[in-house]
Amino acid sequence: MIEVSGLVKRHGALEVLRGIDLTVGRGEVAVVVGPSGSGKSTFLRCLNGLERFQAGTVVVDGLTLDSSAADRRREDVLRQIRTRVGMVFQSFNLFPHRTVLENVTEGPIHVLRRDRAEAEARAVALLSRVGLGEKLRCRPMQLSGGQQQRVAIARALAMEPRAILFDEPTSALDPRMTAEVLSVMTDLARDGQTMIVVTHAMSFARRVADVVHVFDHGLIVESGPPDRVLENPREEATRRFLSETLAA
Numbered sequence: 342m343i344e345v346s347g348l349v350k351r352h353g354a355l356e357v358l359r360g361i362d363l364t365v366g367r368g369e370v371a372v373v374v375g376p377s378g379s380g381k382s383t384f385l386r387c388l389n390g391l392e393r394f395q396a397g398t399v400v401v402d403g404l405t406l407d408s409s410a411a412d413r414r415r416e417d418v419l420r421q422i423r424t425r426v427g428m429v430f431q432s433f434n435l436f437p438h439r440t441v442l443e444n445v446t447e448g449p450i451h452v453l454r455r456d457r458a459e460a461e462a463r464a465v466a467l468l469s470r471v472g473l474g475e476k477l478r479c480r481p482m483q484l485s486g487g488q489q490q491r492v493a494i495a496r497a498l499a500m501e502p503r504a505i506l507f508d509e510p511t512s513a514l515d516p517r518m519t520a521e522v523l524s525v526m527t528d529l530a531r532d533g534q535t536m537i538v539v540t541h542a543m544s545f546a547r548r549v550a551d552v553v554h555v556f557d558h559g560l561i562v563e564s565g566p567p568d569r570v571l572e573n574p575r576e577e578a579t580r581r582f583l584s585e586t587l588a589a
């Protein structure tokens with residue numbers, strides 16, 4: 342579903358990603374962990390074209406983005422990738438003046454050109470699935486952070502994405518709201534949703550990830566199943582990261 346090779350991203354002289362290779366199969370859950378500043382968010386942002394990169398290739402569901410694509414072709418590929426790959430951010434990013442229901446129907450109606458009644462019926466079903474069937478007419482401000490994040494997940498799902506990228510979806514939430522959001526994400530994973538999740542929630546990584554990738558200074562230093570990487574890390578950088586995370 343997603344194949345990244347040799348991805349290099351620079352900000353001026355700073356090499357933020359120094360040659361990332363990573364593959365995510367259909368229905369797989371990849372969890373990305375690593376210290377602050379190691380390039381995790383930048384990596385996700387390169388996958389759906391929010392960031393340009395200087396070298397390497399990203400293939401998503403058969404669509405290829407590379408560093409050399411001319412602007413017109415790039416825009417065309419990006420448009421297609423963005424309809425196939427959802428993104429859920431730390432800060433929810435909902436439309437503040439729209440209702441919960443409108444937040445979820447906006448993309449299907451205006452981007453996928455779905456009929457309004459069909460889009461609303463599906464949005465109601467998705468909002469019920471994330472436990473918000475009673476909140477359809479609320480505005481985002483009237484909801485807790487955990488509820489807003491679940492709206493953001495329903496909004497991503499409404500686009501029928503082939504894959505969803507999660508960028509620290511629970512780091513602005515308290516433990517109870519974090520648990521609500523991780524439970525929704527766990528259900529999605531069980532239903533076979535392809536996902537890449539950047540998170541500090543190690544319990545989620547242990548329970549749900551098929552593969553954990555450890556970033557350090559713009560490189561993947563270690564990858565493997567969670568019980569192996571998190572319980573028996575081979576690399577010093579992984580051990581350091583895990584001991585700092587446990588101490589925090």
Ligand SMILES: Nc1ncnc2c1ncn2[C@@H]1O[C@H](COP(=O)(O)OP(=O)(O)OP(=O)(O)O)[C@@H](O)[C@H]1O
Nearest residue numbers: 352355357375376377378379380381382383384556
């Ligand atoms: N627009 C930018 N201009 C310059 N440097 C940037 C820019 N965006 C990110 N960086 C730098 O790139 C590096 C990687 O940042 P990134 O946000 O990807 O890390 P991260 O692993 O997601 O960190 P965190 O866990 O704190 O979110 C950092 O050193 C950051 O300062």
